[in-house]
Amino acid sequence: MNVWEDDAAHGAVIATGRKRILIAGLLTEACVSFPVLSGLRDGFEVFVIADACGGLTSVSHQLALNRMQSAGAKMTSWLQVLLEFQRDWTRHETYESARSIVVDHGGGYGIGLAYARAMIHPAPLGQGGGPALLQANP
Numbered sequence: 001m002n003v004w005e006d007d008a009a010h011g012a013v014i015a016t017g018r019k020r021i022l023i024a025g026l027l028t029e030a031c032v033s034f035p036v037l038s039g040l041r042d043g044f045e046v047f048v049i050a051d052a053c054g055g056l057t058s059v060s061h062q063l064a065l066n067r068m069q070s071a072g073a074k075m076t077s078w079l080q081v082l083l084e085f086q087r088d089w090t091r092h093e094t095y096e097s098a099r100s101i102v103v104d105h106g107g108g109y110g111i112g113l114a115y116a117r118a119m120i121h122p123a124p125l126g127q128g129g130g131p132a133l134l135q136a137n138p
Contacts, residue, residue: 001027002034004042013039020045022081024052028064036068046073049081079106 003009013021021044025032032053039046048068055061069075079102086098099117103110 001030002038003031004035004038019043020047022047022049022076024049024078026054028053028055028061033064033068036073037071040072047076047081048073049078050075051077079109 021039023032023036023039023046032048036046036048046068048065050065053061053065055064065075082098082101086094089095089099099113103114106113
């Protein structure tokens, strides 16, 4: 239940030389919180991707998040992490992959991103955009 106690996994984390960890997973109450608390104890800066974790119940999930936050973990969301990695929409090498994830899974933000792209790069007439769409659906 605590991957931090697995010598191979713990050694792999240490071998990176980094002191910041992102953690998400299932069971927030154990398999997430135990390595988070262990990493904090060992001096790591730990971020929990809270909406990419799941608990037995919504109450127990929230209580586990509260415990980790009280111990010093920082809470974040999958979208926040993705957008921090992307940094801005002018990073062309990752733009399309990041954009498609946001459009497919980002709710209202994804809808807004799709709309903005359609306004900047409209589909040619007769190919799903512009007046042809309006004419096809009076």
